[in-house]
Amino acid sequence: MKLIFERSRKGVRCATIRPLEVSTYSVEKKYLRKELALPEVAEVDLARHYTELSRNAFGVDSGFYPLGSCTMKYNPKINEELASLPGFSRVHPRQEVDTVQDSLHLMADLSADLMELTGMDGMTLQPCAGAHGEFTGLLLIAAYHESRKDTKRTKILVPDTAHGTNPASAVMAGFEVVNIPSNAEKGVDLDALRAAVGPDTAALMLTNPTTLGLFEKNIEEISKIVHDAGGLLYYDGANLNAIMGVVRPGDMGFDVIHLNLHKTFSTPHGGGGPGSGPVGCKAMLAEFLPKPSIVKDKKGNYEFSCPKNSIGKVSTFYGNFAVMVKAFAYVRTLGSDGIKEAAEHAVLNANYMKAKLEDIYPTENRYCMHEFVVDIQKLKDQTGVSAKDIAKAMIDKGIHPPTMYFPHIPGVIDESLMIEPTETENKETLDEAIAVLRELYDLAFKDAKYLQEAPHNMAISRPDEVAAARKPIVRFEGEY
Amino acid sequence: MSNYLSITEQEEKEMLEAIGVSKPSDLYADIPISLKNKALKIAPGKSQQQVMEEIEAYAKENVVFDSIMRGAGAYDHYVPSVVRYLSSRSEFLTAYTPYQAEMSQGILQSIFEFQTMICSLTGMEVANASVYDGSSAAAEAAFMCVEKNKKVILVPENVKPEVIETMRTYLSRRGIEIKVLKESEGYIKDGKVDTQMLEKAINENTACVYIEQPNYYGIIEDAEFVCDMAHHKGTKVIMGCNPMTLALLRSPADCGADIAVGDAQPFGLSVSFGGPYLGFMATRVNKDTMRRMPGRIVGQTTDGQGNRCFVLTLQGREQHIRREKAMSNICSNQAHCALVASMYLSAMGKEGLKEVATTCTSLAHYAAQQFTQGKATLKYPNNNDFFHEFITVTPTKAEKIVEKCAKEGVLAGLPIGPNEILWCMTEKVRKSDIDKVAEIMRRA
Numbered sequence: 019m020k021l022i023f024e025r026s027r028k029g030v031r032c033a034t035i036r037p038l039e040v041s042t043y044s045v046e047k048k049y050l051r052k053e054l055a056l057p058e059v060a061e062v063d064l065a066r067h068y069t070e071l072s073r074n075a076f077g078v079d080s081g082f083y084p085l086g087s088c089t090m091k092y093n094p095k096i097n098e099e100l101a102s103l104p105g106f107s108r109v110h111p112r113q114e115v116d117t118v119q120d121s122l123h124l125m126a127d128l129s130a131d132l133m134e135l136t137g138m139d140g141m142t143l144q145p146c147a148g149a150h151g152e153f154t155g156l157l158l159i160a161a162y163h164e165s166r167k168d169t170k171r172t173k174i175l176v177p178d179t180a181h182g183t184n185p186a187s188a189v190m191a192g193f194e195v196v197n198i199p200s201n202a203e204k205g206v207d208l209d210a211l212r213a214a215v216g217p218d219t220a221a222l223m224l225t226n227p228t229t230l231g232l233f234e235k236n237i238e239e240i241s242k243i244v245h246d247a248g249g250l251l252y253y254d255g256a257n258l259n260a261i262m263g264v265v266r267p268g269d270m271g272f273d274v275i276h277l278n279l280h281k282t283f284s285t286p287h288g289g290g291g292p293g294s295g296p297v298g299c300k301a302m303l304a305e306f307l308p309k310p311s312i313v314k315d316k317k318g319n320y321e322f323s324c325p326k327n328s329i330g331k332v333s334t335f336y337g338n339f340a341v342m343v344k345a346f347a348y349v350r351t352l353g354s355d356g357i358k359e360a361a362e363h364a365v366l367n368a369n370y371m372k373a374k375l376e377d378i379y380p381t382e383n384r385y386c387m388h389e390f391v392v393d394i395q396k397l398k399d400q401t402g403v404s405a406k407d408i409a410k411a412m413i414d415k416g417i418h419p420p421t422m423y424f425p426h427i428p429g430v431i432d433e434s435l436m437i438e439p440t441e442t443e444n445k446e447t448l449d450e451a452i453a454v455l456r457e458l459y460d461l462a463f464k465d466a467k468y469l470q471e472a473p474h475n476m477a478i479s480r481p482d483e484v485a486a487a488r489k490p491i492v493r494f495e496g497e498y
Numbered sequence: 499m500s501n502y503l504s505i506t507e508q509e510e511k512e513m514l515e516a517i518g519v520s521k522p523s524d525l526y527a528d529i530p531i532s533l534k535n536k537a538l539k540i541a542p543g544k545s546q547q548q549v550m551e552e553i554e555a556y557a558k559e560n561v562v563f564d565s566i567m568r569g570a571g572a573y574d575h576y577v578p579s580v581v582r583y584l585s586s587r588s589e590f591l592t593a594y595t596p597y598q599a600e601m602s603q604g605i606l607q608s609i610f611e612f613q614t615m616i617c618s619l620t621g622m623e624v625a626n627a628s629v630y631d632g633s634s635a636a637a638e639a640a641f642m643c644v645e646k647n648k649k650v651i652l653v654p655e656n657v658k659p660e661v662i663e664t665m666r667t668y669l670s671r672r673g674i675e676i677k678v679l680k681e682s683e684g685y686i687k688d689g690k691v692d693t694q695m696l697e698k699a700i701n702e703n704t705a706c707v708y709i710e711q712p713n714y715y716g717i718i719e720d721a722e723f724v725c726d727m728a729h730h731k732g733t734k735v736i737m738g739c740n741p742m743t744l745a746l747l748r749s750p751a752d753c754g755a756d757i758a759v760g761d762a763q764p765f766g767l768s769v770s771f772g773g774p775y776l777g778f779m780a781t782r783v784n785k786d787t788m789r790r791m792p793g794r795i796v797g798q799t800t801d802g803q804g805n806r807c808f809v810l811t812l813q814g815r816e817q818h819i820r821r822e823k824a825m826s827n828i829c830s831n832q833a834h835c836a837l838v839a840s841m842y843l844s845a846m847g848k849e850g851l852k853e854v855a856t857t858c859t860s861l862a863h864y865a866a867q868q869f870t871q872g873k874a875t876l877k878y879p880n881n882n883d884f885f886h887e888f889i890t891v892t893p894t895k896a897e898k899i900v901e902k903c904a905k906e907g908v909l910a911g912l913p914i915g916p917n918e919i920l921w922c923m924t925e926k927v928r929k930s931d932i933d934k935v936a937e938i939m940r941r942a
């Protein structure tokens with residue numbers, strides 16, 4: 019594919035604006051740049067360029083996307099249309115508060131629904147993604163301990179199965195990370211947890227269902243151990259889709275949570291964002307939430323306020339507002355009944371695939387939640403075909419591969435695929451994917467090389483990642 | 499009522515049989531019964547038609563102004579139809595982060611093109627795929643400059659207040675101090691940074707200086723002087739830029755900055771009550787800042803047949819590889835906004851972008867002149883080097899002026915003091931609107 023710069027031809031114009039109605043102001047010369055390089059293309063070139071790029075991309079609308087931990091459910095179109103209404107999209111964030119009552123109303127109502135859904139007492143919509151939410155939530159925890167003069171709580175406990183953002187967020191929030199190993203059932207090892215907690219424990223971060231797609235059965239005991247030691251419990255909401263409407267993090271003992279509106283609440287991922295990562299908390303933490311918060315005055319008008327001991331701002335304005343509109347439309351469409359139904363079907367779909375695959379793709383021997391992790395180690399030992407090879411071969415079949423090599427517990431889970439079908443897929447789609455995975459398994463024994471060289475039907479074959487990192491080319495350096 | 503499931507009752511039955519349970523809720527056997535929900539206090543589901551009506555009603559009472567003369571971090575520019583149309587293609591919108599390169603060349607290439615355009619505007623050599631917004635970009639950049647014994651970030655007061663606040667939140671728990679250099683203490687003169695005063699504030703503990711171009715007051719900084727002086731004193735400079743102004747202004751790299759950051763919202767993203775916007779970051783390849791840069795970076799390479807292709811690269815910096823040793827926790831960023839921005843820049847092109855920027859600054863200078871015909875004055879009358887934002891001081895209260903403008907369908911500038919307004923002109927503002935406001939200002 020040509021780069022947009024390679025389509026550029028001097029002097030060609032695309033978009034045009036109203037001619038200047040006043041005299042031209044010339045910026046003082048010493049401030050002016052000498053040259054500017056940007057592509058010069060006609061509208062037809064632009065349309066063809068991006069249409070070509072889109073044909074070499076794959077979204078949920080293109081096909082099955084069982085990418086574990088990412089909840090690639092269908093993204094309803096009505097949500098997109100609503101978010102782009104002028105009453106939302108043309109409203110400036112610094113307008114006077116009496117002119118933005120509806121925006122605040124929507125944010126307050128979305129917050130209330132999310133609090134009810136998660137069992138929390140306070141909520142901020144300011145974080146822009148899951149990791150941003152983790153960071154915000156951990157700052158709340160830090161502020162809480164500090165406010166109680168409990169200043170020795172410097173450690174965050176993180177299970178070895180946690181997503182990489184968990185430990186990275188803990189360090190950004192000024193904590194040290196202590197890794198907690200998993201037990202034989204792939205849950206938190208309670209003895210290791212008991213040994214790790216103490217007067218220096220600020221919190222334990224947990225995903226439930228875990229990143230293996232299993233419900234953490236010992237959650238009540240875990241909550242007791244952490245709280246008895248004076249620590250708090252943080253909920254990574256990436257996997258809420260399995261249990262929304264069924265069990266609430268707040269009732270499980272979690273004190274702080276983040277949600278991923280771009281996973282559970284059907285807003286599109288956009289090829290890597292924008293997302294939205296609201297943070298909820300129990301009452302004792304609400305005074306630390308980011309500013310501004312939204313409150314209702316006696317006359318029923320909304321206004322901005324600052325929580326008493328706010329941690330401050332985590333982004334410029336109020337978060338990714340347009341994403342909130344989409345999530346709100348989703349919550350209002352499904353409602354209390356539909357939310358639970360969606361969770362149940364996410365779990366149903368995952369268990370169906372698991373049941374149809376586990377004779378050849380080993381996984382944990384219990385019901386999974388919304389996703390399950392299969393172990394390819396034995397297949398690799400027998401045939402040399404790795405998790406990556408299976409994944410790449412799925413591409414040829416028009417299926418987006420599952421998540422590879424996560425979670426990673428060296429020596430325990432190395433070669434893995436994490437499959438999350440989501441609730442919006444039907445049985446036919448699942449059956450096709452099951453057939454593909456079974457066919458590839460058989461093929462591994464017959465023609466390993468074919469799989470090791472997959473994909474075969476795409477515009478490119480496997481890229482040389484080592485060369486990319488060794489001599490980085492990170493921008494187009496040619497003339498245009 | 500609508501739940502987006504696509505399964506039939508018969509299929510559900512077959513699937514339950516295959517699993518060996520009688521109903522979906524049986525699969526929740528691992529969840530302690532005592533924890534399971536009672537009914538949620540959330541409205542029951544609705545039809546799509548009802549949801550459309552319900553949420554449209556939420557958008558009705560927000561005031562949509564005909565003409566927006568307010569910036570202060572959110573800029574109302576014209577967005578060509580082709581940008582909205584092409585960017586909403588579902589292959590872009592509904593894709594995940596491009597982990598599977600063979601299936602995601604379109605997304606990867608679009609990020610590579612975005613990186614190239616950010617490098618072109620900033621003069622830098624490497625840009626990332628985006629961070630959340632301009633404030634988090636500034637905070638992450640400041641952290642890139644911190645060293646063991648250099649943990650103070652100097653920030654003059656004439657930058658966006660939200661950036662200072664976000665930097666504080668991001669950095670204060672890591673032993674990093676944000677020191678704000680006040681106008682009242684002489685660090686800002688005629689609206690811009692006083693380089694000599696700044697020099698006195700720098701010492702061996704200073705990690706970097708953060709300045710904005712143009713600054714919060716709309717004024718163009720003598721960035722080159724600041725950079726030269728700072729480097730002389732052994733400290734780095736981060737320049738926070740409104741990238742629209744870079745169509746005309748010298749690039750941060752040309753001025754000598756070590757890192758360029760900012761919010762690229764002006765490139766095709768609607769103001770949308772504050773988000774999603776688009777944080778960008780760029781630096782030089784040979785600086786130690788590159789290996790400390792957060793976020794995704796796309797690199798060019800070849801496949802087995804020697805075809806040019808693109809991949810996520812230098813991932814050794816990132817959380818999924820490094821966990822607690824990562825430079826940042828960022829994972830999902832604002833990729834789709836970056837796509838919109840590169841489409842916008844391609845649609846405007848080199849000449850178009852210059853025209854937009856020239857129109858903005860010309861309208862702003864016309865407005866500043868027209869607004870100061872009566873008792874209103876510019877806050878910094880000795881400094882005419884502002885780009886498309888400027889501050890007026892009036893005997894009349896700022897909020898009164900805002901009210902009068904609102905009656906004319908105009909969102910006035912942002913009141914930043916009882917009698918001070920920060921105005922912004924973009925190419926969307928008509929001369930006739932400026933003249934209407936000038937009438938109001940004449941009597942202010």
Ligand SMILES: Cc1ncc(COP(=O)(O)O)c(C=O)c1O
Nearest residue numbers: 087147148149181183256829830
């Ligand atoms: C378990 C888990 N936690 C956290 C995150 C981070 O979320 P985000 O990408 O929105 O920052 C992810 C996303 O991939 C995840 O799967």
